[in-house]
Amino acid sequence: xxxxxxxxxxxxxxxxxxxxxxxxxxxxxxxxxxxxxxxxxxxxxxxxxxxxxxxxxxxxxxxxxxxxxxxxxxxxxxxxxxxxxxxxxxxxxxxxx
Numbered sequence: 030x031x032x033x034x035x036x037x038x039x040x041x042x043x044x045x046x047x048x049x050x051x052x053x054x055x056x057x058x059x060x061x062x063x064x065x066x067x068x069x070x071x072x073x074x075x076x077x078x079x080x081x082x083x084x085x086x087x088x089x090x091x092x093x094x095x096x097x098x099x100x101x102x103x104x105x106x107x108x109x110x111x112x113x114x115x116x117x118x119x120x121x122x123x124x125x126x
Contacts (some may be wrong), residue, residue, distance in 0.1 A: 059095030063119065064088055065109050071101045071119035073126040089117035098122065 034043040043049045064072045064079070067087050072079055084090075089109030091097045097107045101119050108118045 060098045061092065061095075063091040063094075063097055063101075063107075065090065065112070065114075065117045065119045067114065067117070069118060069120045070123050071098065071107070071121065071126075072123045073098075076123055076126050078125060085113055087114050088112055089114045091119065 035041065036043060036046045036049050038048045039046050041049075044051070060073060062074055064074065064076075064084060065088060066072060066079070071091070089112035091107055091110050093110060094107065097119070101107050101122050104121075106118045106120045109115045
């Protein structure tokens with residue numbers, strides 16, 4: 030096999046298409062709910078250092094966006110879709126989630 034070997038079905042390089050890939054493509058898990066702290070940090074429910082009592086006061090949430098967690102991790106800000114502070118925008122992910 031050389032660097033120029035291509036799939037006979039789709040012409041992509043061998044190993045880059047579903048026809049020749051030896052392992053399944055990995056995708057981020059979609060999350061139904063992402064919480065946004067007042068510091069604009071995205072958290073997953075159950076994160077050990079967040080106080081659920083604060084969620085009803087000044088936190089926001091993202092729902093209905095299955096790729097939001099992935100986009101935030103790639104440095105793309107994602108605005109809240111609801112919660113107590115719907116004007117928040119998540120700009121980074123929690124390191125512990």
